[in-house]
Amino acid sequence: MANTNLYQSLSLIVPEIVLTIALLVLVTADLIFHKDKKSIPFVALAGILLTGYFTLIQIGNYGFAFQTSASAFKHYGMFASDPFSIFFKVIVIVSSLLIVFFSFSSDEIQKITDRIGEYYALIFGMILGMYFMISATDLILIYLSLELLSLSSYVLSGFTKLRDRDSEAALKYLLYGAVSSGLMLFGISLIYGLTGSTNLYIINSLIQSPDVNLFTLAFAVILIFAGIGYKISSAPFHFWTPDVYEGAPITITAFLSVASKAAGFALLIRFVKTTFVSYTDPNGMWQLINVFDWKTLLISISILTMTLGNFSALWQDNLKRMLAYSSIAHAGYILLGLVVFSDQGLKAIFIYFAVYMLMNLGAFLIVMLIANKIGSEEIDDYNGLGFTSPFLGVAFTIFLISLTGLPPTAGFIGKLYLFIALVDAKMIAVAVIALLNSVVSLYYYVRVLKHMYLTSPTKDTPAVSASLPNTILVSALVLATLVFGLYFSPVVDAAESSLFILGL
Amino acid sequence: MLTEFGKIFIFILLAAIFVIITLFISKFVRPNRPTKEKYLTYECGENPQGSPWVQFNIRFYVVALIFLIFDVEVVLLFPWALAYQEYGIYGFVVGLIFLLVLGLGMAYEWRKGDLEWARPQPKPPKLDEILKTKS
Numbered sequence: 330m331a332n333t334n335l336y337q338s339l340s341l342i343v344p345e346i347v348l349t350i351a352l353l354v355l356v357t358a359d360l361i362f363h364k365d366k367k368s369i370p371f372v373a374l375a376g377i378l379l380t381g382y383f384t385l386i387q388i389g390n391y392g393f394a395f396q397t398s399a400s401a402f403k404h405y406g407m408f409a410s411d412p413f414s415i416f417f418k419v420i421v422i423v424s425s426l427l428i429v430f431f432s433f434s435s436d437e438i439q440k441i442t443d444r445i446g447e448y449y450a451l452i453f454g455m456i457l458g459m460y461f462m463i464s465a466t467d468l469i470l471i472y473l474s475l476e477l478l479s480l481s482s483y484v485l486s487g488f489t490k491l492r493d494r495d496s497e498a499a500l501k502y503l504l505y506g507a508v509s510s511g512l513m514l515f516g517i518s519l520i521y522g523l524t525g526s527t528n529l530y531i532i533n534s535l536i537q538s539p540d541v542n543l544f545t546l547a548f549a550v551i552l553i554f555a556g557i558g559y560k561i562s563s564a565p566f567h568f569w570t571p572d573v574y575e576g577a578p579i580t581i582t583a584f585l586s587v588a589s590k591a592a593g594f595a596l597l598i599r600f601v602k603t604t605f606v607s608y609t610d611p612n613g614m615w616q617l618i619n620v621f622d623w624k625t626l627l628i629s630i631s632i633l634t635m636t637l638g639n640f641s642a643l644w645q646d647n648l649k650r651m652l653a654y655s656s657i658a659h660a661g662y663i664l665l666g667l668v669v670f671s672d673q674g675l676k677a678i679f680i681y682f683a684v685y686m687l688m689n690l691g692a693f694l695i696v697m698l699i700a701n702k703i704g705s706e707e708i709d710d711y712n713g714l715g716f717t718s719p720f721l722g723v724a725f726t727i728f729l730i731s732l733t734g735l736p737p738t739a740g741f742i743g744k745l746y747l748f749i750a751l752v753d754a755k756m757i758a759v760a761v762i763a764l765l766n767s768v769v770s771l772y773y774y775v776r777v778l779k780h781m782y783l784t785s786p787t788k789d790t791p792a793v794s795a796s797l798p799n800t801i802l803v804s805a806l807v808l809a810t811l812v813f814g815l816y817f818s819p820v821v822d823a824a825e826s827s828l829f830i831l832g833l
Numbered sequence: 834m835l836t837e838f839g840k841i842f843i844f845i846l847l848a849a850i851f852v853i854i855t856l857f858i859s860k861f862v863r864p865n866r867p868t869k870e871k872y873l874t875y876e877c878g879e880n881p882q883g884s885p886w887v888q889f890n891i892r893f894y895v896v897a898l899i900f901l902i903f904d905v906e907v908v909l910l911f912p913w914a915l916a917y918q919e920y921g922i923y924g925f926v927v928g929l930i931f932l933l934v935l936g937l938g939m940a941y942e943w944r945k946g947d948l949e950w951a952r953p954q955p956k957p958p959k960l961d962e963i964l965k966t967k968s
Binding site for chain 2: 335336353356357359360363
């Protein structure tokens, strides 16, 4: 019966339903409290906390929602709730929580208090898009959720309208996004033409037959990769990243660099794993179906991504731009975890993402707090700041060292597991290239420290001090970065228990 | 050996070639005596005035956007209206939720003042002011 099928599906998408209701409540609250909008951020906060709670109680309740009625493939649905998706959803919701905290004290967001309801509603739209993207196992749902995420983020990246570069960022994001989602749609239509289905599992079983047109399939897959690569800002599709990250409000930049990227990676991993892997052998290695050479494509793209990101970051004088290129480089490292095509690589991706969220959001938080005070993100304005504002200076140092990947910070653990996975898969050359890239990245991260600590402060150097809530927030992120660098078994355990991707 | 797509490609190719050949033949065969009237946009006596690239009032775009939302709503509601009875109360509730969400959008537009057609407020000229400026 179709009805019972739909009823059962509802229990699997509880977090998404809660998110939708929270979004509606937010819009309604915005309409009711027309004059005084002080309560809106707290409504958003409550919505995110509730969603987080329902995401966590979803652990253990796994299965397919919205199953197809075709009898041969009855147990495959459009939406998969599995440990893999829960892990990424937790990352998304934790970073959303932090972003709401950031927005409380962001100067840019304070200036648009009259539109704060739309701001949070659009953030909820983004979260909803990401949630569906992480769980989608059907090309139609993949495309829809990608668009939901993209459309909300186009608006948000130019939301403050304070400077010209905001609009520039939004327009550039929209244009690049339109092109890549068009390419992706073309790829999806080609795959549908080849196989007659949009369900990833059915496509998987159909492309194992020998009479599939390999050239068309490869073409379609590359087109779809263009759409996903744009979301994770991997190399040939990364051109929007620096401009958008520089122009968008810092809270949104931080959100895009962590949550949106996490959702993109979740989509890529699920797409590759469910569509192109025939089985997982006892050692945890994924056996690719011999129709498309994912390995070569992903290795070249990831090496290109991190090299381009790292070398471009060397010349940047704007910290947001520098962090944008650094996030491109990190996308390259994370892609290496997928290149391995094993459960071990997936575990490395999980660990890397958990760590990357902490340190990248921390770095953006410091940049935001300093920009609140001095109104600029230029590296020259940081001269001597380490002496006048010791707390933020030390915290920023820790985040930057962690982003480089040096012990005893969490960034080291992320890189360590990635390189172990690479070496275990006998891809030593790739590991060496990634290692050399980390050395390059050390230069531009330390350059900030040089400006902060090796230039003596003049009497014009402002002293930036954080308010009590921000001090707590920064300390929490710093502590997490340091603690996970030394005592990392909780992260590793969580990653290990989340390896299961439904269906194969 | 042609695939089915190959046949379609040949068909498209032939169609293009056919159009080009006919255009060329008619260009050589037909007489060519242009007059000023023949080059006008409308040959039926209407003289075009000004450029067609005029700027529309921004309010039209807001109205067009709102219209689009409710246009799409109708597209989704027609199949629902045909099929909801088969799903009983469940199908009815789903449609109701959809309409409620749309209604919220409508309320949003209303509250934010997008439905107000901001009228221009022209100042009618007053006789004594005109006389003052002239003297």
